[in-house]
Amino acid sequence: MSGVQKPFRVLFVCTGNTCRSPLAEAALKRRLGALIARVDVGSAGVAAQKGAPASEGSRVVARAAGLDLEAHRSRPLTAEVLEGQDLVLLMDPGDAARVRALAPDAEASVFALADFGRDPARHEAVPDPFGQPIAAYTECLRRIEDHLARVVPYIEAELRERAIGA
Numbered sequence: 209m210s211g212v213q214k215p216f217r218v219l220f221v222c223t224g225n226t227c228r229s230p231l232a233e234a235a236l237k238r239r240l241g242a243l244i245a246r247v248d249v250g251s252a253g254v255a256a257q258k259g260a261p262a263s264e265g266s267r268v269v270a271r272a273a274g275l276d277l278e279a280h281r282s283r284p285l286t287a288e289v290l291e292g293q294d295l296v297l298l299m300d301p302g303d304a305a306r307v308r309a310l311a312p313d314a315e316a317s318v319f320a321l322a323d324f325g326r327d328p329a330r331h332e333a334v335p336d337p338f339g340q341p342i343a344a345y346t347e348c349l350r351r352i353e354d355h356l357a358r359v360v361p362y363i364e365a366e367l368r369e370r371a372i373g374a
Contacts, residue, residue: 213370215248216363217292220321221307222299225253225282226263227338227345229299232321232352234275239360246367252285254303259283265337265345273349287311294366297321297359300333322351325358 218236220229229251236249262270262277270277283289290296290311298304301320308318322332334351337344 213246215246216294216366216370217248217316218250218295218297218359218363219289219293219316220249220251220297220299221254221285221303222251222334223253223255223336224260224338225251225256225284226260226280227266228334228336228348228352229253230262230277230280230282231266231270231275231345231349232297232299232334232356234270234277234280235273235349235352236356236359238275239356240363243364243367247363250289252283252289254285254306256282256284263338263345265340265342268342269345269349272346285310290314290316295319295359295363297324299336301329301331302333321355321359324355325362 220232222229233249233251237244240247260282262280267277287310290307293316296307296316296318298320301323304318321334323329334348337348
């Protein structure tokens with residue numbers, strides 16, 4: 209064995225990949241700290257155009273929170289993007305059927321971000337701030353951060369298990 213572990217892959221999915229999922233991607237990367245070297249974090253949108261920048265509201269809120277979305281460019285969700293993902297986190301639970309239709313044989317665990325680690329599931333969406341005042345973007349990032357507090361321990365446990373199995 210080479211001793212090289214494949215990275216744990218996390219994908220955030222929203223509608224246009226310009227607001228919620230880029231914020232979640234940046235926030236998770238920061239939360240992971242040094243573990244980011246072992247985790248591949250990305251984002252995509254179910255109705256995204258290729259190459260659009262993050263929305264102005266998301267960039268403003270990200271800067272205020274010490275995150276950087278300036279280089280972000282949107283990408284559409286495709287079967288190829290889903291290939292090899294370990295965890296797919298949806299901003300809207302209604303997108304689960306679309307994800308599974310694109311990659312019916314995918315081994316990824318698919319969850320609504322707001323439901324992750326909760327029992328019973330609440331089937332809540334992270335509200336889309338697109339076109340709303342900055343306060344909506346701030347609230348969006350706050351909710352994402354709250355939900356990520358349940359995701360990070362799961363990723364840490366998965367990484368420990370992979371290290372034991374390597």
